């Protein structure tokens with residue numbers, strides 16, 4: 001059994017349930033991708049992991065951006081631009097892995113996967129959650145809608 005790439009730690013929680021749930025799901029998906037790469041799974045399976053992460057990421061960012069708008073988050077534009085950059089990074093990685101399926105799973109790629117999402121959660125999502133936290137009732141209604 002391979003070691004997972006990332007282990008969930010409650011220090012990653014930002015305090016907005018639906019977003020925390022999606023962060024956990026993304027982390028599990030990154031672990032599945034990692035396992036597929038370590039095991040040299042077939043291209044089909046790796047591409048399925050990649051496509052799943054990309055799709056969930058788009059959905060996650062859209063929700064998070066809605067939460068920020070509802071919470072009148074002052075750094076909305078900057079945070080949204082970071083999401084676009086993260087999506088681009090992931091798209092680049094997808095192309096890299098898809099165009100060269102037999103390539104070695106390098107430490108560089110591993111490092112990228114390990115930090116790419118967690119750093120954003122810790123540095124940016126947490127900051128955002130603290131500042132929109134004074135409007136929990138509104139957010140709960142919106143997220144449940």
Ligand SMILES: [Fe+2]
Pocket residue numbers: 064079083120124125
């Ligand atoms: Fe974010």
Ligand SMILES: [Fe+2]
Pocket residue numbers: 019023060064121125
């Ligand atoms: Fe997030």
